[in-house]
Every structure is written in structure tokens, then in C-alpha cells.
Amino acid sequence: MSNTRGGRKKARPQEAPRDVHVPDGVRLQKVLATAGLGSRRACENLITAGRVEVDGVLVTELGVRIDPDKNIIHVDGLRIQLDQSMLTIALNKPLGVVSTMHDPDGRPTLSEYVADRPERLFHIGRLDADSEGLILLTNDGELANRLAHPKYEIPKTYLVHVEGRVQATLGNKLTHGIDLEDGVAKVDKFKIVDSTPHATLIEVELHEGRNRIIRRMFAEAGYPVNQLVRTKIGPVRLGDLRPGRVRVLGQTELGTLMAAVDL
Numbered sequence: 299m300s301n302t303r304g305g306r307k308k309a310r311p312q313e314a315p316r317d318v319h320v321p322d323g324v325r326l327q328k329v330l331a332t333a334g335l336g337s338r339r340a341c342e343n344l345i346t347a348g349r350v351e352v353d354g355v356l357v358t359e360l361g362v363r364i365d366p367d368k369n370i371i372h373v374d375g376l377r378i379q380l381d382q383s384m385l386t387i388a389l390n391k392p393l394g395v396v397s398t399m400h401d402p403d404g405r406p407t408l409s410e411y412v413a414d415r416p417e418r419l420f421h422i423g424r425l426d427a428d429s430e431g432l433i434l435l436t437n438d439g440e441l442a443n444r445l446a447h448p449k450y451e452i453p454k455t456y457l458v459h460v461e462g463r464v465q466a467t468l469g470n471k472l473t474h475g476i477d478l479e480d481g482v483a484k485v486d487k488f489k490i491v492d493s494t495p496h497a498t499l500i501e502v503e504l505h506e507g508r509n510r511i512i513r514r515m516f517a518e519a520g521y522p523v524n525q526l527v528r529t530k531i532g533p534v535r536l537g538d539l540r541p542g543r544v545r546v547l548g549q550t551e552l553g554t555l556m557a558a559v560d561l
Contacts, residue, residue, distance in 0.1 A: 318352040323363035326350065329371070333378050334549055349374050376553030377561055379438075385417050386436040386552055388534060392541040397424035397433065408435065411544055422446060423531075426510055431456070431528035432536040435544075444559035445532070451505040452558060453486060455530035456512055458500045460521040463493055468519060472502065476515045480508065483515050497524075532558045 330341035330350070344350050348358050351372045364371070366380040389411055391397070399409040399420060408421050412435060419435040422442045436442050445452055469488035476483055487503035498521075502512065513523045529536045533554040539545060547555065 318355050318357065318364060318369060319362050320365045320369075321363065323365045325360075326352065326357060326362045326364055326371075327360060329364060329366050329380065330373070330378070332366075332382070333371075333380055335373065335378070344373060373549075373553075375557070376550065377556045378549055379552055379556075383417070384436075384438045385415070385419070386434060386438060386441065386547045386555070387412060387415075387419065387544050388536070388539060388547060389433050389435060389544045390536060390539045390541045391425050391430055391433045393430045394427055396427045397421055408433065411542060423507060425528060426513075426526075429526040429528065430541065431526075432531055432534065432539075433528070434531060434534065441556060441559070441561065444561065445555075446507075447559075448505075448507075450559045452532045453503050453505045453530075454507075454528060454532075455501065455503045457491070457525075457527045457529055458502055458512060458516060458523055459525035460498050460500065460516060460523060461496070462498065462521075463495060464490070464498045464500070464521055468521065471519055472515060476518050478511075478514055478518060483508065483511050485512075485515070501529075503530075 327338055327341040327345060330336070330344060331338045335341055335344065342360055345360060345362075346358055348356060350357050352362070352364055352369050369380075371378045371380060389408065391408065392406075395406045395408065395410075398407050401407045405427070412419055417437045419437050420442065422434040422436060422445050425431065425433050434445070444450055469490070472485045472488050474484060483506060485502040485504045487501075489501045490498060491501050492499040504511070512526060516523050527536075534547065534551060
């Protein structure tokens with residue numbers, strides 16, 4: 299867990315940390331260690347350094363016991379997932395894979411890449427079969443619902459490949475809005491990453507989730523998309539994850555994602 303504090307507003311420390319003490323509960327440092335935040339000694343240091351809250355109460359004493367099934371813990375302002383049965387996975391979806399767990403037409407699906415997991419996972423959001431990149435799978439229904447809810451406006455970042463050089467006015471058009479058949483659509487951020495006479499690589503960020511919205515926007519602007527790769531969902535990055543590979547989100551990354559939807 300990083301030393302950087304952030305993610306959620308720190309609660310005002312209360313004067314009675316024993317209010318959260320559960321006499322027959324589990325020692326707080328053991329709960330933290332079980333959650334993967336380090337050795338028992340390292341977790342004791344987190345507590346004594348004033349970096350741990352239980353139900354909004356700052357706890358600095360090592361004798362506090364809690365109920366991991368009921369209490370909510372934040373470290374450095376980020377919520378810690380205590381339910382070991384809950385899992386969130388990042389997948390680099392390859393080209394040609396449909397964003398579903400089962401396909402009646404027999405096309406490749408997301409389930410093939412988590413077939414070895416015993417958890418019943420479902421995907422958060424979608425990527426077209428002809429697009430690739432980051433997609434999240436989880437068995438945490440509350441997290442999935444919030445990430446999909448437009449209220450939280452979770453930004454997503456994409457790399458867009460188009461043929462030829464684009465006009466200097468394209469960024470302005472896309473950030474101010476393009477008229478589509480289902481209404482005006484726009485990107486939040488636009489940046490040309492690389493450009494040659496033959497091709498241009500563009501990075502865009504947007505929080506809308508309409509069907510094939512990026513491809514439709516670029517096509518309407520006169521630049522059909524040759525390749526589309528999602529590289530980021532909220533704070534979660536694709537990084538160097540190779541196509542078809544998965545990784546389980548760690549506590550810091552997961553906590554930052556949960557903070558983005560007020561969990």
C-alpha cells in the first residue's frame with residue numbers, strides 16, 4: 299500500500315477507537331495481513347502510524363479486534379476488500395473475442411480466459427469483437443453496478459489508429475461534439491500520440507458508453523478506425539498485460555477503483 303494518501307476524504311479521527319472493538323473478533327493486524335497488505339509486523343506498523351480506519355474511526359492501537367464480515371477498513375483512505383471470495387480481474391481482450399461469457403453462435407468468449415477460476419465471474423461493460431484491450435471481470439455485484447452507472451462517469455481511455463494524417467481541427471470537433479443518429483457525442487480528452495503521412499495514432503478519453511461510439515464518431519468525422527485498443531478504465535491500466543492474459547487486481551488498485559465509485 300502506497301504512502302500516498304488519497305481516494306476518499308479522511309474521516310475525522312474519533313476519540314474512542316474502542317468503539318469498533320469486537321471482543322471476540324480477529325486482531326486488526328491479522329485481518330490486514332490476510333488481505334495481503336504485508337506481514338503481520340508491517341500491518342502493525344500501518345496501524346501505529348495512523349494509516350488505518352475501521353468504520354471511519356482512526357485506529358492506532360494494536361489490541362483492537364474487528365469482525366471482517368461486518369466492519370469496513372480503509373488504509374491510506376482506500377477501502378480494503380476483506381471478503382476473500384470477491385475477485386476483480388483485468389483481461390486484455392484479444393481481437394475477435396465477443397464480450398460475453400457464453401455465445402450461442404460458438405464464437406470465442408471471455409469465459410475462455412478465466413476457465414480455471416472457480417468463481418462465477420461476469421464482465422463489466424463491453425468491447426466490440428473487433429476492438430481489443432482492457433476489460434474487467436468480477437463477482438462483486440455492487441462494484442460492477444456502480445462502475446456501469448452513468449452517475450459516476452468513470453473515464454475510459456483508448457488508443458485509436460486511423461489512416462493518414464488527421465486535420466488539426468479533428469480534436470476540436472471531437473471534444474465539442476459530433477452529431478450522431480442517437481444524439482451528440484464527444485470525447486473528454488484528445489491527444490495525437492504519433493502521426494505519419496500514412497497513419498495517425500490518437501489517444502482519447504471519454505465516459506460515455508454508447509454502442510461503438512468511438513468508431514461512429516471518427517467515421518462521422520471522416521476517419522474510419524482501423525484499430526481500437528482500450529488502455530484504461532478509471533484508475534486501472536492495461537499496462538504491459540499481453541492479449542489473452544489476465545491479472546487479479548491488488549488491494550491498492552482495487553481500493554482506488556472502489557474509491558472512484560464511492561465505495
